Each structure stands twice: as C-alpha cells, then as structure tokens.
Amino acid sequence: MNYRNNPAAIDTLVRPTEVHRDIFISEEIFELEMEHLFANTWVYVGHGSQIPNSGDFYTTTVGDQPVVMVRHTDKTIKVLHNRCPHKGVKVAGDACGNTGKFFRCPYHAWTFKTDGKLLSIPLKKGYDPETFNDCEASHGMAAVENVRDYRDFVFCRLSPEGQSFDEFFGESLSTLDNMIERSPEGKLEVAGGVLRYMHDCNWKMLVDNQTDTCHPMVAHESSAGTAVRVWEEAPEGTPKPMAVEQFAPFISSYEFFEGMGIRVWENGHGHTGVHNSIHAAYSEVPGYLEAMNQAYGHERAAEILANTRHNTTYFPNIMVKGPIQTLRIFKPLGANKTLVESWTFRLVGAPDKLLERTLMYNRLINAPTSVVGHDDHEVYERSQHGLHSRGREWVNVARLYDPDEANRKNEVVNGTSEWQMRNQYQAWARYMTATMKEST
Ligand code: FES
Ligand SMILES: [Fe+2]
Structure with missing residues (x-):
C-alpha cells in the first residue's frame, strides 16, 4: 500500500481494537512518522540542568532531526537545527559542552550566536551583500520556533503550526x-x-x-x-x-x-x-x-x-x-x-x-x-x-x-x-x- 500523501490509507491502519502490523514494520510508515508525527507533537529534548550556564549545549535528535539545545546569553534555552547553513555540517559535534558566546563551524569557520543568528564569515568581502542577503544562509542556523521550558523539562514542536504545549499535554503535566x-x-x-x-x-x-x-x-x-x-x-x-x-x-x-x-x-x-x-x-x-x-x-x-x-x-x-x-x-x-x-x-x-x-x-x-x-x-x-x-x-x-x-x-x-x-x-x-x- 502507498501511504505517502494518503491520509485515508493511514487511517485504515488503526481500528478501535486492532492496529495493522505495517505501523511497526513498514519503512515508508517510519519515514512518514519522522516527517509528520515527530513534527506535529511536542517532543522531549532535554533537561535544563544539563545546560546550566550560558553557552552550555547538548546535542540530540527530535525524531530523525539533529538538534542542539543551548543556553543563550540571556539564559533562555534555544533549540537549533544542528546544521550549518553553508554546506550542511553538523555545527555542534560533541554530545555536550560549552561553546562560549558562539558556535563555530569546523569546516569554514562561519560563526553563529547561540540563538542561531549568523555572526561572522571569514573573508566576507567575497560575498556581495545584496545577493547574500537573499540567500537562506544569511539567516544562520535555523532555530526551532516552538520551544517550551516546562519547569526545566524542555520540549519542542518542529512544525510551525499545531496544538499549543498546554493543549497537547493538558493534565498529564x-x-x-x-x-x-x-x-x-x-x-x-x-x-x-x-x-x-x-x-x-x-x-x-x-x-x-x-x-x-x-x-x-x-x-x-x-x-x-x-x-x-x-x-x-x-x-x-x-x-x-x-x-x-x-x-x-x-x-x-x-x-x-x-x-x-x-x-x-x-x-x-x-x-x-x-x-x-x-x-x-x-x-x-x-x-x-x-x-x-x-x-x-x-x-x-x-x-x-x-x-x-x-x-x-x-x-x-x-x-x-x-x-x-x-x-x-x-x-x-x-x-x-x-x-x-x-x-x-x-x-x-x-x-x-x-x-x-x-x-x-x-x-x-x-x-x-x-x-x-x-x-x-x-x-x-x-x-x-x-x-x-x-x-x-x-x-x-x-x-x-x-x-x-x-x-x-x-x-x-x-x-x-x-x-x-x-x-x-x-x-x-x-x-x-x-x-x-x-x-x-
Ligand atoms: S560548512 Fe559550515 S562553514 Fe562551511
Ligand atoms: Fe517489562
């Protein structure tokens, strides 16, 4: 069965008292889970005590997406997609550490503030400001917009639209x-x-x-x-x-x-x-x-x-x-x-x-x-x-x-x-x- 772009087919997999085996064994279903389920839900990222000081970071995954959770200079917690906007390198390579005031990509040394914004590029004169500002890369590392630090338990929702954190968890908190x-x-x-x-x-x-x-x-x-x-x-x-x-x-x-x-x-x-x-x-x-x-x-x-x-x-x-x-x-x-x-x-x-x-x-x-x-x-x-x-x-x-x-x-x-x-x-x-x- 083809499940991509086929919500009606997905719905047939869950009956009131039975679930179809495909939800456990199909690679296509797994890919769709990564694209949809793990983007539409509030997924646990990590705990605030893992990154007590500004510049502390912790790398993990949300579904199949590499992310880095970092304590920003203003002490709030940011979750960034761990991907250099230049050529795609995972910027934070270690499991955890302190990056100081900025991340530095190990490939060509572009640097990013701990909220993901592009800070500097070596030999920047090689880029025409006008053309470069039209590029996605000028926005730096992508920050996950929907992040909630609930009493130190940090969750995020990758999808820009969807249920609020409180609506999603309700009394379960x-x-x-x-x-x-x-x-x-x-x-x-x-x-x-x-x-x-x-x-x-x-x-x-x-x-x-x-x-x-x-x-x-x-x-x-x-x-x-x-x-x-x-x-x-x-x-x-x-x-x-x-x-x-x-x-x-x-x-x-x-x-x-x-x-x-x-x-x-x-x-x-x-x-x-x-x-x-x-x-x-x-x-x-x-x-x-x-x-x-x-x-x-x-x-x-x-x-x-x-x-x-x-x-x-x-x-x-x-x-x-x-x-x-x-x-x-x-x-x-x-x-x-x-x-x-x-x-x-x-x-x-x-x-x-x-x-x-x-x-x-x-x-x-x-x-x-x-x-x-x-x-x-x-x-x-x-x-x-x-x-x-x-x-x-x-x-x-x-x-x-x-x-x-x-x-x-x-x-x-x-x-x-x-x-x-x-x-x-x-x-x-x-x-x-x-x-x-x-x-x-
Ligand atoms: S790939 Fe990150 S600076 Fe070039
Ligand atoms: Fe058990």
Whole structure:
C-alpha cells in the first residue's frame, strides 16, 4: 500500500481494537512518522540542568532531526537545527559542552550566536551583500520556533503550526509536577549519566509496553521471580536488600495490577499506578520525610509522597517514573531500530540515598546490564520478527474495550485495560495525518 500523501490509507491502519502490523514494520510508515508525527507533537529534548550556564549545549535528535539545545546569553534555552547553513555540517559535534558566546563551524569557520543568528564569515568581502542577503544562509542556523521550558523539562514542536504545549499535554503535566515536588527545593538535576541501549524493534513497541500490566508476571517470572526465590532462602533476620525491594513487585499478581488502575488522558498520554503501584512500598529513607515536611508542611508533603504513579507515557516517545525519578526516551532510528536512553534525576535537597535508589533501579531494570530489561528486549525482537508473518495482519489491543470510551476523558479504569494503548494508536493516526496532504 502507498501511504505517502494518503491520509485515508493511514487511517485504515488503526481500528478501535486492532492496529495493522505495517505501523511497526513498514519503512515508508517510519519515514512518514519522522516527517509528520515527530513534527506535529511536542517532543522531549532535554533537561535544563544539563545546560546550566550560558553557552552550555547538548546535542540530540527530535525524531530523525539533529538538534542542539543551548543556553543563550540571556539564559533562555534555544533549540537549533544542528546544521550549518553553508554546506550542511553538523555545527555542534560533541554530545555536550560549552561553546562560549558562539558556535563555530569546523569546516569554514562561519560563526553563529547561540540563538542561531549568523555572526561572522571569514573573508566576507567575497560575498556581495545584496545577493547574500537573499540567500537562506544569511539567516544562520535555523532555530526551532516552538520551544517550551516546562519547569526545566524542555520540549519542542518542529512544525510551525499545531496544538499549543498546554493543549497537547493538558493534565498529564501533573506527573512531571509530582516528580519535581518530590524535591524539598522543588528542583531536579540530571545525575548519574545516561544509560543507552539499542533494540532491534520498532519504537512503538516500547511505548506500548509502558502500560502493559499483563506482562510482568509472565515475561519477568524468570528474572524477578528468581531474585525473590533466592531472597526467600536468606537466613532469617537478613535485612532486605534494596535490589529485592525493587525486583519483587514485578511479579505481583494480576489482581494487584488490576487494582492499580490506569488513567487515560487526551492526545496519547496516560499512566498506570493510580491507586497503588510497584513503587508504593519502598522503605523510608532517613531524613527525607523530615525535609519534605519542613519544605511543604505535613499535609502537602504527605499528598506529594502518596502519589506513587507507576509509568506515565508522554506521547509520542518518553516515559516518566515520578516516584523513582527516571525518564526514558525511545529514540526512533528505523522501523526496526530503537535507541533507549534512561535518564536519572537527583532530588535537590533530599538525602543522597534517594539518588542511590534511583541509580540502582535504573541499572537493575532499564540498562543494557539489566536483568529484567532483557526479558522485554527478547519479546520485542520476537514481535518484530513475528509481525513479518503473513499468517495474521493485526495486533490486538481489545482488552477491556468500551465502545463509548472515545467520548470519555481523563478517566481511571481497571489497571489491566489496554485503553491507554488504544489512546496512543488513535493519537498516532491523528498526528500522522494532521499535516498530510491528499494526493491529487
Ligand atoms: S560548512 Fe559550515 S562553514 Fe562551511
Ligand atoms: Fe517489562
């Protein structure tokens, strides 16, 4: 099927309770996602604490677009397309650093202010000002117009037209708020580096998995289950290791996950762990509650800490865990190639033990060295292969479907519902086709 300039064909790929395999395996669909979906949505770029000083920069990608996030001289954050307007060289080559007051292209030394404006060209007399001013290059590096720094979380929308940031995220921002408020100073800092690992599967399989509560007790039985069994053989009185505290909830019962609840927001966002979660029963860290009580008062502190949301999916491609302060990005590299980045945050003003817990969780669960992560990795790759089978065409997301759900907003339902997955795929079709022109 030809999908380019064919929004009607894209729409046929998402049914109320099924999605077509092409959305995971077609290279053409992948290209269209890069052109449309990742331009029409607000995509996470990075965190302000990665670039605290003027001139600090961080290079990354939005969809397949190379960008550089930089702290400008006026301290605001700019997101620039990382592309020299002269011959196309990526101007910022390092993952991060400080560029001072300007970027300098390594090829012919054109320089650009940190808002992208062209600053200087060596031997400029070689350019007739009139002709040159008519050239695109005279405008310097292209700055992304729609950038939002939400309490240090930086997002951008590449498409000049579209939904506003507030409209796109709505109430879902409450998960970021809660993660921030878990710091007695209301401030987070990226800490502990980033763990990256490559998956031979489509990026949407990872997004889908974030609210898949019917898999942990099955896929993770061999890893988390073994950890718990080993722990059960420990001599009586042995203090429970932090790792066991983090592993054990993965093999909770179906009833536990049903009772957790899932909240579904508009535009593809949603979260598991409304009433309870796998992060709800961690042991207390000495000094933390006192610091929170002092900062917020008893009532408010209790309210913040009682909010133990499990996974919040921010459509299209990040997942945030407020209670353990991690953020994962599912970076699309190809129809069957995804780079996962796992970022961790320090709660400024909280005891160091909390960061230790965050880092341990990240290594145990979300890293290339993770035990649990390989269970998921294996099933993603097997799905990517399996979907090439011509025996069946559709992927099923019918669990606890309610035909009326399209008319309901911001609701909490049974924790094993696949409503959030349906929500994502419907948002997928909408943002894919929003800027697609019908072929004539
Ligand atoms: S390519 Fe950047 S200065 Fe020539
Ligand atoms: Fe998993």
